Amino acid sequence: MDRKRFQSYFLFPLACLFFCFQTASSWAAPDQALLTRAKQMQEDLLQDLANLVNIDSPSGYGAGSEKIMLILSEKLRDLGGKVEILSVPKGAGYNITATFPGAGKGRILLLAHSDTVFRVGTAAERPFKIVEGKAYGPGVADDKGGIVAGLYALKLLQERGFQGYGSITFLINCDEEIGSPSSRELIKNLAREHDYAVCLEGGRQKDGLVNWRKGTGRVIVEVKGRASHAGSAPESGVNALMELAHQVLQLKKLEDREKKTTLNFTVFQSGDKLNVIPDSALARAYMRALYPEEFARAEKAGNEIIKNKLYPESDVKFTLNIGRPPFPPNEKTDALIAKARNIYREIGRSLKVMGSGGASDGNYTAAVGTATIDSMGLVGGKGHTADEYIDIDKIPPRLYLLARLLMELGAKK
Numbered sequence: 001m002d003r004k005r006f007q008s009y010f011l012f013p014l015a016c017l018f019f020c021f022q023t024a025s026s027w028a029a030p031d032q033a034l035l036t037r038a039k040q041m042q043e044d045l046l047q048d049l050a051n052l053v054n055i056d057s058p059s060g061y062g063a064g065s066e067k068i069m070l071i072l073s074e075k076l077r078d079l080g081g082k083v084e085i086l087s088v089p090k091g092a093g094y095n096i097t098a099t100f101p102g103a104g105k106g107r108i109l110l111l112a113h114s115d116t117v118f119r120v121g122t123a124a125e126r127p128f129k130i131v132e133g134k135a136y137g138p139g140v141a142d143d144k145g146g147i148v149a150g151l152y153a154l155k156l157l158q159e160r161g162f163q164g165y166g167s168i169t170f171l172i173n174c175d176e177e178i179g180s181p182s183s184r185e186l187i188k189n190l191a192r193e194h195d196y197a198v199c200l201e202g203g204r205q206k207d208g209l210v211n212w213r214k215g216t217g218r219v220i221v222e223v224k225g226r227a228s229h230a231g232s233a234p235e236s237g238v239n240a241l242m243e244l245a246h247q248v249l250q251l252k253k254l255e256d257r258e259k260k261t262t263l264n265f266t267v268f269q270s271g272d273k274l275n276v277i278p279d280s281a282l283a284r285a286y287m288r289a290l291y292p293e294e295f296a297r298a299e300k301a302g303n304e305i306i307k308n309k310l311y312p313e314s315d316v317k318f319t320l321n322i323g324r325p326p327f328p329p330n331e332k333t334d335a336l337i338a339k340a341r342n343i344y345r346e347i348g349r350s351l352k353v354m355g356s357g358g359a360s361d362g363n364y365t366a367a368v369g370t371a372t373i374d375s376m377g378l379v380g381g382k383g384h385t386a387d388e389y390i391d392i393d394k395i396p397p398r399l400y401l402l403a404r405l406l407m408e409l410g411a412k413k
Contacts (some may be wrong), residue, residue: 003318005024005370006126007277007298011092011271014177014321017285017367021037022109023158023217023333023369024228025379027076028342028343029192029346030126030346030347030406031400032345034156034160034400034404035251035260035347035392035396035397035400036402037156037159038152038395038396038397038399038400038403039155041152041156041390041396042395042396042400043088044394045150045152045395046130046392047150047289048075048137048151049128049135049140049144049145049148050127050128050137051069051071051143052071052114052121052147053094053134053138053139053144054123054127054376055068055127056116056120056121056122056123056124056130056138057093057116057119057139057174057248058115058116058117058119058120058173058177058285059093059115059117059174059175059176059177059178059288060090060092060093060115060178060284061092061093061115062088062092062094062222063089063091063121063255064093064118064120064158064159065088065093065094065114065115065205065343066093068094068114068174069085069096069114069320070116070317072096072114072147072151072172073085073096073098073111073213075187075305076096076145076150076151076170077097077098079100079151079154080100080158081098081099081100081154081170082099082100082101083096083097083098083324084096084097084098084099084113085187086182087359088174088175088182089182090345091373092174092175093115093174093175093182093184094174095128095171095172095173095174095175095182095183095186096171096172096173097169097170097171097172097190098169098170099164099167099168099169099170100154100167100168100170101167101170101252102117102163102164102165102166102167102168102410103163104163104164104165104166105165105166105410105411106165106195106196106198106409106410106412107165107166107167107168107169107195107196107281107317108110108165108166108167108168108194108366108406108409108410109168109169109171109191109193109194109196109197109198109269109370110150110168110169110170110171110194110198110200110366111119111148111171111173111187111189111197111199111200111360111361111362111365112143112146112147112149112150112170112171112172112200112201112377113143113147113172113173113174113176113177114143114144114147114172114173114174115139115141115145115173115175115176115177115178115257116138116142116177117139117175117177117384118138118139118368119215119280122138122350123137123138126138126195126386128136128140131389133393134380134389134390134391134392135390135392136283136387136388136389137388138187138388139388140380140388140389140390141202141377141378141380141381141383141388141389142201142202142380142383142384142388142399143146143176143201143202143377144202144410145202145377145380145390145402146200146201146376146377147172147200147399148377148378149376149398149399149401149402150170150200150377151202152174152399153402153403153406154168154170154303156399156403156405157314157403157406158201160217162407162409164407164411165401165406165407165410165411166168166195167188167194167409168393168406168410169194169308171183171186171187171190173186173187173361174362176195176254177325179216179324180324180361180364181268183361184324184361187361187364187365188364188367188368191364191365191368191370191372192368192369192370192371192374194302195370195371195409196336196365196371196372196373196409197362197365197370197371197372197373198372198373198376198405198406198409199360199361199362199373199374199375199376200366200376201360201374201375201377202375202377202378202379202380202381202383203357203375203376203377203378203379203380203394204352204354204379204381205374205379205380205381206352207344207349207350207352207379207394208351208352208353208354208379209332209337209340209350209351209352209353209354209374209375209376210353210354210356210360210362210374210375211329211334211337211353211354211355211374212290212327212328212329212333212355212356212375213295213324213327213356213357213359213362213363213374214256214260214288214289214327214356214357214358214359215288215289215290215292215295215322215323215324215326215327215359215363216286216287216288216291216322216323216324216359217286217287217288217289217295217313217316217320217321217323217326218284218285218286218287218320218321219265219284219285219287219300219302219307219318219319219320219321220253220284220318220319220321221244221247221248221251221261221282221283221284221316221317221318221319222280222281222282222315222316222317222319223240223241223243223244223247223282223314223316223317224240224279224314224315225238225239225240225277225278225279225281225282225311225313225314225315226238226277226279226313226395227276227278227279228277228278229274229275229276230274230276231275234277237277237279238277238313238314238320239277239311240270240278240279240280240281240314240378241271241281242260242276242310242311242392243281243309243310243311243316244268244270244281244282244283245281245289245312246281246310247305247306247308247309247316248265248285250304250305250308251265251285251318252265252300254298254301254302254305255390256286256294259289259291260288260289260290260293260357261288261289261290261291261294261298262288262357262396263286263287263289263290263298264285264286264287265283265284265285266284266286267282267283267284267408268282268283269281269283274277279341286323287320288357288359289326290326290328290330290355291326292325294326294409295320295322296377297319297336298320301321302318303318303355305318306318323359324359324360324363324364325358325363325367326363326367326373327359327362327363327366327367327374332366332371332372333371333372333373333374334411335371335404336371336372336373337351337373338352339405339408339409340373340401340405342399343400343404343408344397344401346379346399346404347397349397356375360374362374364387369384373405376398376401376402376405377398378390378391378395378398379391379394379398390402
């Protein structure tokens with residue numbers, strides 16, 4: 001046999017075997033005991049999830065927030081956490097922190113929220129239910145599923161006696177859905193004290209993680225005109241509503257689709273009598289931007305645009321209030337996602353990665369420079385709707401992923 005044929009028959013198969021060995025060895029073997037225990041926890045987790053879902057807890061509803069606080073504070077103490085309960089002004093709810101000191105290096109901040117977008121009475125109208133492998137109910141994925149994911153991942157570590165982390169702090173706030181007004185400074189301060197932030201917003205459909213989120217801004221356009229009779233003397237008035245319509249149409253040009261900057265007007269207010277030219281009008285818009293400089297650009301450009309008036313005598317004011325800062329693509333998040341993907345491969349699963357126009361408390365942690373991974377809660381979809389759900393069969397693998405990620409991050413800094 002000549003040399004070339006020898007290489008073809010023998011060396012190429014050997015090279016393939018070597019490549020396969022190297023690829024397989026680059027992935028850690030699954031922790032079967034951890035995965036088995038995660039599967040065993042599923043029924044208890046679903047019961048705890050049902051208890052939380054069946055409590056109305058819209059943002060600002062103190063009675064519902066108190067019920068949840070009492071349940072969670074007890075569970076966090078049972079897990080060994082040092083619990084602190086922080087009341088929100090005007091009786092609007094409770095924020096909870098639980099700290100778990102360890103013997104390792106990495107300091108990890110877990111984030112979840114107890115408030116929902118659903119009005120009081122929704123839990124009674126459509127309580128927690130399981131249908132064809134999916135669990136339904138108000139806030140089941142956003143974010144009560146995230147709360148129980150955090151609780152049971154901590155329980156997995158507790159049962160194993162694992163303390164190979166510097167510290168884990170679990171923050172559960174009660175006002176995420178309205179921009180976290182009572183907790184945003186707490187979130188940012190805690191983020192600065194930790195090496196990693198793990199945001200337990202619901203995992204996306206098809207087992208997805210979020211690698212960027214837009215920041216939020218609220219635009220207000222106010223117009224002052226002059227009232228007059230709409231039938232007999234319309235020319236004597238300055239129609240604030242017509243001026244507002246003109247301004248809204250031209251301000252829409254502030255969008256930049258290439259940079260993923262959007263501006264959508266959603267609220268209009270003007271006039272209350274059919275026969276009177278309105279002397280005032282107001283519009284509100286929701287702005288989303290992926291890059292911080294886009295807010296500065298929009299504010300400057302918006303104040304220039306409104307100088308072009310339909311009625312020179314009208315007075316027009318443009319205001320942009322920035323809410324959550326943008327969470328743009330970044331290397332720190334990419335590194336955490338790569339780590340999560342490797343962990344998921346241990347059990348033969350893969351993670352999708354996608355961006356989101358919606359914001360979360362992960363925006364705050366990323367903005368202060370803390371390495372942040374988002375959407376690490378239970379997998380589901382259709383958030384903020386009557387059809388919101390989680391996939392039950394994905395509960396054990398997600399618990400495995402979260403627990404293993406905490407173990408790995410705890411060992412590093």
